[in-house]
Amino acid sequence: MAAENPVESLQEEATCPVCLEYFTEPVSLECGHNFCRACISQCWKGSDTATSCPQCRETVQQGNLRPNRQLANVVEIAKRLSLQAAKGAGRDGVCERHQEALKLFCEEDQTPICVICRESRAHRAHRVVPIEEAAQEYKERIQAHLKTLREEREKLLGLKATGEGNSREYLRQTQIERQKIVSEVQQLQQFLEEQERLLLAQLEKLDEEIARIQNENVSKLSEQISHLGELISEVEGKCQKPASEFLQDIRTTLSRCEKGKFQQPEEISPELEGRVSGFCQKTIVLMEILGKFKDTLPSELESKRGESFGAHRQVNVTLDPDTAHPNLVLSEDRKSVRGGDTRQDLPNNPERFDTVFCVLGCEGFTSGRHCWEVEVGAGRFWALGVARESVGRTGRISHSPDGGIWAVEWLEGQFQALTSPVTPLPLSRAPSRIRVSLDCDRGQVTFIDAGDEAPIFTFSPGSVPGGRIRPWFWVEGSRLTLCP
Numbered sequence: 340m341a342a343e344n345p346v347e348s349l350q351e352e353a354t355c356p357v358c359l360e361y362f363t364e365p366v367s368l369e370c371g372h373n374f375c376r377a378c379i380s381q382c383w384k385g386s387d388t389a390t391s392c393p394q395c396r397e398t399v400q401q402g403n404l405r406p407n408r409q410l411a412n413v414v415e416i417a418k419r420l421s422l423q424a425a426k427g428a429g430r431d432g433v434c435e436r437h438q439e440a441l442k443l444f445c446e447e448d449q450t451p452i453c454v455i456c457r458e459s460r461a462h463r464a465h466r467v468v469p470i471e472e473a474a475q476e477y478k479e480r481i482q483a484h485l486k487t488l489r490e491e492r493e494k495l496l497g498l499k500a501t502g503e504g505n506s507r508e509y510l511r512q513t514q515i516e517r518q519k520i521v522s523e524v525q526q527l528q529q530f531l532e533e534q535e536r537l538l539l540a541q542l543e544k545l546d547e548e549i550a551r552i553q554n555e556n557v558s559k560l561s562e563q564i565s566h567l568g569e570l571i572s573e574v575e576g577k578c579q580k581p582a583s584e585f586l587q588d589i590r591t592t593l594s595r596c597e598k599g600k601f602q603q604p605e606e607i608s609p610e611l612e613g614r615v616s617g618f619c620q621k622t623i624v625l626m627e628i629l630g631k632f633k634d635t636l637p638s639e640l641e642s643k644r645g646e647s648f649g650a651h652r653q654v655n656v657t658l659d660p661d662t663a664h665p666n667l668v669l670s671e672d673r674k675s676v677r678g679g680d681t682r683q684d685l686p687n688n689p690e691r692f693d694t695v696f697c698v699l700g701c702e703g704f705t706s707g708r709h710c711w712e713v714e715v716g717a718g719r720f721w722a723l724g725v726a727r728e729s730v731g732r733t734g735r736i737s738h739s740p741d742g743g744i745w746a747v748e749w750l751e752g753q754f755q756a757l758t759s760p761v762t763p764l765p766l767s768r769a770p771s772r773i774r775v776s777l778d779c780d781r782g783q784v785t786f787i788d789a790g791d792e793a794p795i796f797t798f799s800p801g802s803v804p805g806g807r808i809r810p811w812f813w814v815e816g817s818r819l820t821l822c823p
Contacts, residue, residue, distance in 0.1 A: 346420050350438065353410075353417040356394050357382065360459055361418060361436060365410040370397040373407055444473035534625060545615060570595060623765045651710035651776045656700045656810050656821050661690045662732070663698040667814060673701075677818040678718075692732050700810030703728060710776040711810065711821065712789050715749065715769055718817020722748035722757065725777055725784055725803065726811035744811060745784045745798045747773075756786075756796040764796060772822065777808060 355362050357378035364376040372394045374382075383390045383401055391398050422435050432441050432451075439453035447465040456462050577585060577592060657673040665682045669675070678696055685691070692698070713723055722738065724746025731742065738744050739759040746757045749769040756762040772789040782803040786795040812819050 346417075347438065349413070349417045350421055353414040358459060359455060362410060362414045365407045365414065366404040367407045367410075368392050369399045369403050370395055373410055376404070376406075379404070442470055443467045444470045446473070538622070538625075619763070619765065626765050651708040651778070654702060654709045654711050655823065656702055656711045658812070658821070659690075659699050659701045659809075661688055662692060664692045664694075664696045666696055667698055669698070674823075675818060675820040676812060676814055677716075678815045690732065692736075694734060695736055695738075695813065696815050697736075697811065697813045699726065699730075699812075703807040703809045704777060704779050705805070705807050706779045708776070708778045708780070710774055712772055712774045713812075714772050714820040714822060716818040716820075718815075719751050720749065720813075720815045721817040721819055722746050722813035723773065723819060724757070724775065724786070724811050725808050728807035728809055730811070738813070740798070740802060745803055746811060746813070747786050747796055748813070756798075758798075762796070766795070770795070775810070777803070779803070779805075779808060 353361055355365075355375045355378055356372075357374055362373065362375055365373050366376050366379060367373050368379075370392045372392050374393070379393070382393050386401075390401055418436070421438060433439065434441055434453035434456060437453050437455040439455055441451035441453055443452050443454065443457055444450070445452050445456075445462050445465050445467050448462070451470055452462055452467070457467055574592065574596065658669050658676055660669055660673065663669055663676070663685075665685045666679045668677050668679045668683075676698055687693075715721055715723070724744060726745070727743035730736070730744060736742055736744075737759075738746065738748075738757050739761075741759050744757060747764070748755060748757055754764045754766045754769055756764060770788040770790055773795065774787040774789040776785040776787060778784070778800075781800045782805070783798060783800045784803055785797040787793070788795055
């Protein structure tokens, strides 16, 4: 008897009479009945002759199976209608295929099934348990997992809270340290600025006192020189006269000659010498304090300091033989120069220094930051630094910024910067290796002890004007070697 529900009627027509499931690859027999291709093949298995229809028992030929595509389409439509009907009725616990209650659970496929599914080939060999029993079992397993997950979540929440608390505390401590550093550095900066103002003011007074004494001495000496010149001219004229005239008033002439003897100029007073010595001692003490402070810097700050020096591009400087004074002897690789005893027979080209024992580097710089290192010998005199491309090569040369030269020199135990006037440097011995750092963009050149990275002297920014700048060397009785 046909079902009254159209959907159920359609499902019944789309069901195979052998497997009682929706047709799969439906085929039609000569008698008009339809079966799944696999089901009819299973029924006829082992029979090579004429067979009968499983439904009406009419004899049919195995080779006359015809695919029923229209029925296959009807099966798909029936499946979709059944699914929509189940969803519309809110029957989530109903089998989509058979419209039966899902009372069983297949443990192999881990899915709910109905009693008709249980008898189908798909689940017949599987282990099946009542759905409530399976739900209880899986709930217990899920609850165990939930407990573990909740415990893990609580641990993570605790770690998060602890980490946030630690981070806040660390940030608070770093903020305190930041404030301490800023305060201490500001105080140190103020102290150094005060010391700078005080020492420079003292230097200014010393300069004025020394200049006053020098001017007075020059004035007195000039007056004496003029007076002696007049007396010499008068006496020379008298000597040219005949004996009778020459001997007239000879006593007065002798008296004037004796009174015209040279008078020593005023010397630097011991009190002024003491002030200069005391100032130098203050400078030495200040340098020692700064040196100790530098030695106590953390390694991180020292590395940063090294990076700042490393910002200069290290260049491979070679000596220019066309500029070398004839008494200078250059090595074959042009990396070393020493002062010779004899003048070499060299071309008298305009680039060559002809009066002072100087030589330039081949390299010239107009922009950027560059550095090179020089090994200095134990000789009595040498100087090194930078010079303008247009520095004077003949005659008297001013070895100072006024003459286009920025350098330091070692002169028989005295280390000084070639400023105008020269600046004594508080070093008892010259470093064995000196780094010259040139910043063309800032117009600044710095000399550094390459052994311990201690600053030696810096010509302030803007001291070196624009234009082409070249390495410069002055050697007498010594040797300078450019480091690779």
